[in-house]
Amino acid sequence: MQHIYPGEVFADTADFDIGIRQLLPRYDEMLSVITHCLPSTSRRILELGCGTGELSMRLLKCCPEAQVVAIDYSPRMLEFALSKITAAGYEQRWTCLEADFGDWANDPKELGFHQKFDACVSSLAIHHLKDEMKLKLFQRISDSLCEGGCFWNADPILPESPNLAEVYKSVREEWAVQQGTTLAEIRAKIGATSTYGHSSQDQLATLDSHLQMLTKVGFETVAVPWKYYGLAVLGGWTRCN
Numbered sequence: 001m002q003h004i005y006p007g008e009v010f011a012d013t014a015d016f017d018i019g020i021r022q023l024l025p026r027y028d029e030m031l032s033v034i035t036h037c038l039p040s041t042s043r044r045i046l047e048l049g050c051g052t053g054e055l056s057m058r059l060l061k062c063c064p065e066a067q068v069v070a071i072d073y074s075p076r077m078l079e080f081a082l083s084k085i086t087a088a089g090y091e092q093r094w095t096c097l098e099a100d101f102g103d104w105a106n107d108p109k110e111l112g113f114h115q116k117f118d119a120c121v122s123s124l125a126i127h128h129l130k131d132e133m134k135l136k137l138f139q140r141i142s143d144s145l146c147e148g149g150c151f152w153n154a155d156p157i158l159p160e161s162p163n164l165a166e167v168y169k170s171v172r173e174e175w176a177v178q179q180g181t182t183l184a185e186i187r188a189k190i191g192a193t194s195t196y197g198h199s200s201q202d203q204l205a206t207l208d209s210h211l212q213m214l215t216k217v218g219f220e221t222v223a224v225p226w227k228y229y230g231l232a233v234l235g236g237w238t239r240c241n
């Protein structure tokens with residue numbers, strides 16, 4: 001089995017864009033929630049774990065004045081993202097950095113940003129960090145946002161009970177069947193992962209603990225604009241003085 005980094009999901013990166021839509025219910029709707037929650041006037045947006053660039057493409061379309069800085073530690077994923085961004089003519093407004101966002105959480109000098117961001121977003125990436133690192137990352141994000149800046153993260157959350165874990169699993173199975181496949185068929189394309197950098201396979205936290213962490217690091221308002229069984233978009237705004 002092809003060995004991949006946590007979060008790359010599929011052994012062949014070319015399978016990601018179709019496979020993720022079969023594996024996760026309402027992936028496109030989830031990403032749209034993030035872009036709807038961003039002010040369209042945002043000028044500087046940081047994206048953590050951009051993968052093949054699906055969210056980056058939406059950000060660049062919805063926020064026409066924005067420069068997007070996208071971080072991912074996987075050269076394979078970044079290569080796919082760059083080809084899409086270039087084909088769409090967005091390369092002047094998109095910069096990618098091959099880096100581990102856990103290193104940035106530990107030390108801001110790692111990425112050397114000189115200016116703050118209007119917004120930070122992420123999808124399906126931060127759940128690979130242990131809770132201690134999630135907290136550090138949320139602190140770094142909060143410190144890197146302008147006053148009144150926002151952060152939105154779409155991620156799987158820890159099921160609230162064993163019964164709900166079963167429910168969430170069966171919803172995913174039903175979804176796969178509706179897409180003309182099965183979870184088993186999709187999983188056959190998934191690569192093997194072990195820990196890489198600060199990430200390891202699913203390190204899920206409950207919705208509640210996400211919100212507590214965000215409050216702890218100084219987000220004035222925290223919110224969950226979308227939840228669908230075991231997936232949520234959560235985040236908030238920093239204080240406006």
Ligand SMILES: C[S@@+](CC[C@H](N)C(=O)[O-])C[C@H]1O[C@@H](n2cnc3c(N)ncnc32)[C@H](O)[C@@H]1O
Nearest residue numbers: 007049050051072073074100101123124125199
């Ligand atoms: C499941 S993909 C999601 C990609 C994209 N955000 C999307 O929603 O389609 C997760 C991405 O996060 C990246 N990733 C995971 N942990 C990371 C880390 N510690 N630092 C940088 N990138 C990371 C993986 O390489 C992968 O591209």
